[in-house]
Amino acid sequence: MHTRKTSIARLAGGAVIAATTLAIALAGSGAATAAPPNGPNNGGNIPNGPTIDIQLLSFNDFHGNLEPPSGSSGRLNLPDGTNTDTLKPPGVGGVEYLATHLDQARVGHRYSLTVAAGDLIGASPLLSGAFHDEPSIEALNALHLDVSAVGNHEFDEGYVELQRMANGGCLDDGDGANNQNSCPDGSFAGADFDFLAANVVYEGTNETILPAYSIENIKGAKIGFIGMTLEETPDIVTAAGVAGLDFKDEVETANALVPVLKAQGVNAIVVLIHQGGTPPSSAAYNAACGNGAEIAANSPIIPIAKNLDPAIDLIVSGHTHAPYICNIKDPAGQDRLVTSASSFGRLYTDTNLTYDRRTSDIVRTSVTSANMLVTRNVDRDPVQTDLIAKYKVLVEPIASEVIGSITADLSNVGNAAGESPLGDLIADAQLADPSVVGAYATPQIAFMNPGGIRTSLTYSASSWGELPGQITYEEAFNVQPFNNYLVSLDLTGAEIKTLLVQQWTGANASQNKVLQVSEGFTYTYTGTTVTSVSLNGVPLDDNATYRIVTNNFLAGGGDGFSTFAQGGENVYYGGLDIDAFAAYLTANSPYAPTPLDRIIKN
Structure with missing residues (x-):
């Protein structure tokens, strides 16, 4: 039985500031010149005393994928140039299989820890999202997760809700209001593992919203874990979810904690950070830097890794949903491993290290890592199977309802200009939603962020026995799983043009x-220059005002589109984006893809 544990250490509110000066002196100042890391070997200290071998299993960006993800979400590249669809059975991922693989990986390792680098919840399929991701926390507890950083998606429903995920308790959500239902069994215990948020503090203070670090003590071998999300989190989540919070610089935060940990006899330090790198899209799941996976x-992870204190021994990263294991030199010029295990439970990273009891530190030369596939040719973990079965029964009335139909696949992948069939449908649904009109004019233009379209609609898919082409609420929800609100506001023609330029700049x-x-x-562009913009065939007037509709994430300036927040006037909140999407699909079924002629790239 995996019992709830309490971290040995918690950061006091002022400790970050108190140690910052020392930490900056240790790490050096100034941004390092970013260059692709390479080299297969680690440098560092040599063992000089009795040692203990420790295994570290890690993953990231789980996003509530309890059931095996499908399509591209359940696929990774193999070294032979094919992908995991060629495996038997095809595909990778699924928490039932992840649990089994982790259990098998622990065999032969007397001392093993399991950690994660954020986005474990949020943007989740309906099976988890319908219950505020409580099922995912229960599944992660059953995986025997020890420590995780928070990611940006942990803030999708606000930091108070994140604290509830960590500490437990139920929401009074009207027993299914907005197709969500907290505590269907009457209780929720929260996470057995430590959620860490070292660089997230209450505005104007140094008090973190969750613990900044935790210390794992293995037979006297103490390893400190610092957990952080990316400093830019306010730019990529709904403004209301992070209101009243400050997000601190990742390097300064972690380096400030090094002397805090050392003062407690902790020299072995691992950073769990929700920020990452981007290797080539063709890179195989197990490629290492120097072998086809140069990021x-x-x-963004490169300057962070280059400036983190040399006392930090390993960096477990995430956010970019990419697989890589890379060495990036620390400020002392020594190689230091940075790992990432893709996303959706398709991979886990198996890291092995030696702890030197005389130095109370990790032997840097001993650290080895490999990304491992979560194949589906192993037995399913019965605890996870039972958990999925339980919530599938509870979610069925919501999930299985057929809300419309399509005549062909609707992909969320853009063409050369960036326009996608599913993006067109969602934008049209937002424009047609009556909830955003209020006392103002009917919107004329809708804008949808591509990152908010999480998967495609597939004609042949049939999760609940529905006919080909029929779309269930679950499928629609998986496309837009954030429960964002639609927002209408006024922008001038000049502001809309500025908005378009922000797609490729800043x-x-x-x-x-x-x-x-x-x-x-419609509009055309060349490079980063917009050459023409029209509404219903009439060129946009820079000085005219246009009523637009978008989601509250973009309306708050998310994804770098600051013009929404800076220029918007007469802001009015409507209903949920998923409700607008579902209603439009119902009203326009069977829906056929429209020509991709709204965005033209010259």
Whole structure:
């Protein structure tokens, strides 16, 4: 029985500031020049005393994927150039199989810890999302997870809800209001593992909303874990979810905690961080830097890793949903491993290290890591199977309802210009939603962020025995799982053009985010220059005011689209985005894909 545990240590509110000066001195100042890391070997200290071998199993970006993910979400590249669809049975992932693989990996390892790097919940399939992700926390408890950093999606329903995930308790949500139901069994115990948020503090204070670090003591071998999310979290989550919080610099936060841990006799330190790198899309699941998985030079994890205190021995990362194991030199010039295990429970990272009892530290040269596939050719874990079965019964009345039909697959993948068939449908649904009108004019243009369209609609899919082409509420929910609200507001023509340019510049320069737009709104662009913008065939007037609709994430300036928040006037909140999507699909079934001619790239 995996019992709830309490971390040995908790950070006092002022400790971050108190140690910052020392930490910066240790780590050095100034941003390092970002370059692709390479090299297969680690440097570091040599063992000089009795040692203990410790296994560290890690994963990231689980996103509530209890059942085996399907389509591209259940696929990874293999070294031979094929993908995991060629396996028998095909595909990877599913918490029943992840649990079995982790149990098998622990065999022969007397001392083993399991950790994660955030986004364990949020943007989850309906089976978990319908119950505020309580099922995922229960599943993670059963996986014997010890420690996790928080990610940006842990804030999807606000930091108070995140604290409930950690500590337990029930929501009074009207027993299924908005197709969600907290505590269907009457109670929720919360996480058995430590949720860490070292760089998230209450606004104007140094008090973290959750513990900043935890210390695991294995037969006297103490390992400290610092957990953080990316500093840019407020830019990529709903503003209301992080209101009243400050997100601190990752490097300064972690380096400030090094002397705090050392003062408690902890020299072995691991950072769990929800920020990552981007290797080539063709990279195999097990590729290492120096062997086909060099992460891009502009990857945000590189300057972070280059400036984290040399006393930190290992970095477990996430956020980019990519698989990699890379060495990045620390400020002392020594190689230090940075790992990431893709997403959705398709991989886990198996890291083995030696702890030197005389130095109370990890022997850097001993650290080895490998990403391991979560194949589906093993027995399913019975505890996880029972948990899934329980919630499938509870969710069935919501999930199985057929809400409409489609005539062909609707992909969420954009064409060369960035426009996708599913993006068109969602933007049109938002524009048609009457809940956003209120006392103001009917919206003329809808904008949808591509990252909020989490999966495609597949004609042949049939989770509940529905006919080909029929779409259930569960399928619709999996496309838009955030329960965002639709928001209407006024923007000038000039502001809309600025908005379009923000798709490729500023925060989106390294990873473009092409907004999906509603029927009647068209534009062309070359590079980062918008060459024409029209509404119903009439060029946009820079000085005219247009009523637009979007979701509350974008309306708050999310994904780097600051113009929504800075320029928007007469803001009015409507209903949930999933309700608008479901209603539009019902009213327009059978729905056929429309021509991709709204966004033109020259």
